[in-house]
Amino acid sequence: METYTTDAINIKTYPLSENDNIVVMFSKEKGLIRGIAKGVKRPKSKLGARMQTLVCNTLMLNKKQNLDIIKEASALNPFNKLRYxxxxxxxxxxxxxxxxxxxxxxxLDEDQNKVIYELLYKTLNNIQNSKNNTEVVLSAIKFQLKFMNEAGFGLELQRCLVCSKETNDDVLLSLKTGGIVCIQCAFEHVQYIKLNRKIKDFLNTLSKAKIDEPTRYDNLVNEKVAETCFNLLKKYIEVISNKKSKTFKVMEATKVS
Ligand SMILES: [Zn+2]
Structure with a gap:
């Protein structure tokens, strides 16, 4: 029987039968994989809590034609501080x-999978260690920008998409075309979002910085600006993927006001 080992972060689980779950994971070597966690719902399961969403494990799996079987899991980082x-x-x-x-x-190829895995791991770590909501949102903005770069949908924030010139003025952003245009180059029929030059510079700096290194903006930005930028990028990702985020829909629905 062919077995393999990999580090992976659980991103979703759903039931397969009375005692078994299917776990969707993002692995360092193979990217997105799905495995069966047999007996995980039994009280004495060996896999147990390690199969919860957001736990990072070193896994041993048996290769099967459709779904691999998770044989062993040892937790590398349970990301417990995210849960409370x-x-x-x-x-x-x-x-x-x-x-x-x-x-x-x-x-994705193996190198891309590794980059995305690192990005995911470090982002979860950044969120876990955040001291306030602004830091949480900043960590997410860095992820949004860098992940979209890796996925081939990076936002052009430096040069005008039409004339290729760099500008220090306020610009217009088009979510459909994924970048900025200068005021002079704007088309009448395109929907734009006004982007203040400081916000443009902020996003540009974050998109180029390393995910685990602070930027000069980290201590300057306030919660409102961070939230605005986050929502802008969330909208961009929804436009590109043609899919609304379910996470925030669920959270909005359960909010007690
Ligand atoms: Zn232009």
């Missing part, structure tokens, strides 16, 4: 939802 804070948990679930949406259809 609704804002952190919501954001983490939103992040893995994006991974699930984009990586299921894409045929």
């Amino acid at each position: 804070d609704l804002e952190k948990l919501t954001m983490a679930l939103y992040i893995v939802e994006i991974i699930n949406t984009f990586c299921a259809a894409e045929n």
